[in-house]
Amino acid sequence: MTVTSSLTRRIILSVLLLEFLAAFVLIGTITIHERRIQFEAFDANLRAGANALLGAVQEAATSDGSVLLDLRGLNLPPRATFSVAVDGGHVLGTRGSLPTVDLKPDTSKHLALDGRSYGFYKLEGERIIDPGRANAVDHQVTVIYGLPEGRAWHSVFEATRYFSLATLAFLGITAALLTWIIRRFLHPIRELANAAENIDVQRWTFDAPPSSRQFLELRPLSFAIEKTISRLQRSFEQQRRFTSDAAHELKTDLAVIKSSFQLLGMRKRTVEEYEDGIRAGLNDISRMETSVLRMLTLARLEQAPMDEHQVSNLTEIIEEAVGQSRPLAELRQCSIVHTPHAGALLVSLSKEDAFLLCSNLLVNALQHSRGGAVEVQTQRTGARMVLGVRDHGEGIAEEDLPHLFDAFYRGDASRNRERGGTGLGLSICKAICDRSGGTITIANHPDGGAVVNVELPCRRPIE
Amino acid sequence: MRVLLVEDEVRLAENLTSGLREAGFAVDHAANGLDGSHYAEQDLYDLIVLDLMLPGRDGKTLLRLLRQKGIHTPVLVLTAQEGKTWIIDLLNAGADDYLAKPFDLGELIARSKALIRRSAGVSSPELRAGDLTIDTVQRTVTRNGQVIDLSPTEYRILECLAHRPKIVVSKKELLEHLYDYDWEHHSNVIEAHMSNLRRKLISPTGESIIETLRHRGYRIRSGGSK
Numbered sequence: 001m002t003v004t005s006s007l008t009r010r011i012i013l014s015v016l017l018l019e020f021l022a023a024f025v026l027i028g029t030i031t032i033h034e035r036r037i038q039f040e041a042f043d044a045n046l047r048a049g050a051n052a053l054l055g056a057v058q059e060a061a062t063s064d065g066s067v068l069l070d071l072r073g074l075n076l077p078p079r080a081t082f083s084v085a086v087d088g089g090h091v092l093g094t095r096g097s098l099p100t101v102d103l104k105p106d107t108s109k110h111l112a113l114d115g116r117s118y119g120f121y122k123l124e125g126e127r128i129i130d131p132g133r134a135n136a137v138d139h140q141v142t143v144i145y146g147l148p149e150g151r152a153w154h155s156v157f158e159a160t161r162y163f164s165l166a167t168l169a170f171l172g173i174t175a176a177l178l179t180w181i182i183r184r185f186l187h188p189i190r191e192l193a194n195a196a197e198n199i200d201v202q203r204w205t206f207d208a209p210p211s212s213r214q215f216l217e218l219r220p221l222s223f224a225i226e227k228t229i230s231r232l233q234r235s236f237e238q239q240r241r242f243t244s245d246a247a248h249e250l251k252t253d254l255a256v257i258k259s260s261f262q263l264l265g266m267r268k269r270t271v272e273e274y275e276d277g278i279r280a281g282l283n284d285i286s287r288m289e290t291s292v293l294r295m296l297t298l299a300r301l302e303q304a305p306m307d308e309h310q311v312s313n314l315t316e317i318i319e320e321a322v323g324q325s326r327p328l329a330e331l332r333q334c335s336i337v338h339t340p341h342a343g344a345l346l347v348s349l350s351k352e353d354a355f356l357l358c359s360n361l362l363v364n365a366l367q368h369s370r371g372g373a374v375e376v377q378t379q380r381t382g383a384r385m386v387l388g389v390r391d392h393g394e395g396i397a398e399e400d401l402p403h404l405f406d407a408f409y410r411g412d413a414s415r416n417r418e419r420g421g422t423g424l425g426l427s428i429c430k431a432i433c434d435r436s437g438g439t440i441t442i443a444n445h446p447d448g449g450a451v452v453n454v455e456l457p458c459r460r461p462i463e
Numbered sequence: 464m465r466v467l468l469v470e471d472e473v474r475l476a477e478n479l480t481s482g483l484r485e486a487g488f489a490v491d492h493a494a495n496g497l498d499g500s501h502y503a504e505q506d507l508y509d510l511i512v513l514d515l516m517l518p519g520r521d522g523k524t525l526l527r528l529l530r531q532k533g534i535h536t537p538v539l540v541l542t543a544q545e546g547k548t549w550i551i552d553l554l555n556a557g558a559d560d561y562l563a564k565p566f567d568l569g570e571l572i573a574r575s576k577a578l579i580r581r582s583a584g585v586s587s588p589e590l591r592a593g594d595l596t597i598d599t600v601q602r603t604v605t606r607n608g609q610v611i612d613l614s615p616t617e618y619r620i621l622e623c624l625a626h627r628p629k630i631v632v633s634k635k636e637l638l639e640h641l642y643d644y645d646w647e648h649h650s651n652v653i654e655a656h657m658s659n660l661r662r663k664l665i666s667p668t669g670e671s672i673i674e675t676l677r678h679r680g681y682r683i684r685s686g687g688s689k
């Protein structure tokens with residue numbers, strides 16, 4: 001069972017899949033990029049916050065050089081956590097929870113705290129009270145400042161979401177456009193199919209639509225259809241002609257038989273007249289029988305497959321056919337000149353077909369001879385053999401030459417049915433030659449008469 | 464009545480010739496188109512039976528040439544071809560009727576008779592000459608229901624004249640329509656038949672229906688035929 005699938009759908013799906021993969025990679029890249037930017041900004045925020053806290057360490061109202069943290073005017077984000085310590089332990093101020101691990105100074109660190117991810121920054125700086133004076137006090141200030149990362153992550157997520165939605169919309173639009181474009185592009189194929197559909201037995205013309213010739217991909221298809229159609233038409237016409245000619249022959253034969261017996265029944269006749277009439281009628285019937293048998297032979301040769309294993313020795317068969325044609329030769333006052341081939345000539349034909357070929361050629365030559373000799377020659381050249389049969393008759397009219405192998409064709413001069421037989425002899429010879437991969441040609445000999453040449457592939461004798 | 468048969472199939476031609484002769488026609492046979500043309504152009508025939516597939520010159524060409532030369536002999540075509548277009552083509556080329564092979568010999572003869580009498584302007588198979596009724600199917604002559612016994616030749620002479628009522632038919636013309644080329648005929652033979660015929664056809668009033676016009680020919684007596 002074949003599953004039908006749509007070419008359009010396949011193309012669209014492939015393109016969309018590729019687009020989707022590209023979009024996936026793109027969104028990934030964008031996400032990474034966005035994350036980097038967001039976290040650079042986040043780190044800058046941390047540093048800025050830490051610096052602001054450092055800046056908020058003020059001289060205390062006491063004049064002992066101590067410091068305190070003054071958070072006024074400092075606008076810290078609500079979730080920010082910090083601790084500010086001076087001189088290794090004295091905590092000036094703290095808010096929120098802080099990491100227990102040690103932080104390296106001047107670096108940011110990202111940690112999970114209370115189930116949230118935080119970024120921390122440790123800043124170590126100096127706060128000099130009354131600098132430039134003799135009693136200047138130098139404080140070592142350590143600021144740890146932390147911010148939740150949620151906001152940065154949110155921005156990254158938002159950017160990713162935006163690009164994903166844009167990509168989805170883009171994929172949808174592409175799919176619709178692709179469908180339309182591919183439909184348009186495939187239109188010539190549909191036109192071609194319509195043109196091909198119009199062909200039937202009554203109308204053999206195939207008008208390739210102009211579009212199918214325009215496109216490089218369709219041109220071979222269109223040419224192939226054209227060629228196939230003309231080949232089919234030729235063989236169909238041949239078959240039709242054969243059927244019509246066969247019908248014509250059979251009807252004529254029937255007309256003869258029917259009129260023979262109707263003539264006999266026209267009035268009362270003597271016994272002798274009836275006997276003669278029946279004899280004539282029977283002769284007419286046997287002639288029709290011959291016609292029918294020959295038609296059937298031709299049909300068999302043209303239709304049945306060839307049996308590769310059949311081999312016959314043409315040297316023997318020619319001799320047999322020559323022997324059998326002697327009475328006809330005597331009747332036509334001809335002689336048959338035949339020099340048998342020295343060895344066996346093995347051809348891929350059944351004995352019956354090989355004999356039919358040889359005897360048909362001989363009978364044909366004898367029928368066209370008036371006295372003189374019919375020469376039969378065989379020759380072997382490599383893997384092929386040639387059988388030539390030449391008569392010394394009147395030769396063949398130029399206009400008959402192309403039609404001699406057509407079924408029922410009788411050259412005008414020989415059309416007389418009494419002499420020409422059924423007009424199937426040469427067609428049968430050609431069918432036999434075609435079957436075994438050989439050729440048959442007929443031509444006028446320069447010195448008068450006609451010569452038929454049969455070329456057949458020759459098998460190597462099995463030692 | 465004289466028929467030209469143009470047919471290349473030897474056995475068919477033999478049978479048709481015999482059949483037509485037995486039906487009372489004189490028959491000439493041409494075995495190819497060229498001979499057929501040559502015969503037909505002499506304009507001697509009452510009917511041409513023409514096969515289509517002929518060597519030399521095919522039937523349709525022969526027919527067309529014949530009509531071009533102004534010869535109006537009725538033509539019955541014999542064909543083994545199938546298809547209506549063929550028949551239409553043929554009738555347009557000047558054929559009067561056709562029969563498809565294999566045909567019936569009886570039908571061929573009946574159609575031949577019909578074509579001949581229609582070309583003489585008669586539609587009924589019964590001819591009337593004076594008080595005589597000629598049945599061209601049974602080939603009998605009756606006067607007031609009484610059958611007059613005529614020999615085949617006498618009948619053919621009468622039929623030939625009855626087809627040309629009131630017209631003087633010369634002896635030559637009569638001979639041409641009665642006998643084909645195979646017939647060994649002498650002009651005085653026809654005179655003998657004619658005198659027998661005249662004697663057999665003498666009416667109760669003592670007049671023969673056939674008039675002899677010296678040096679001109681014969682004629683069915685005027686007022687006799689319809």
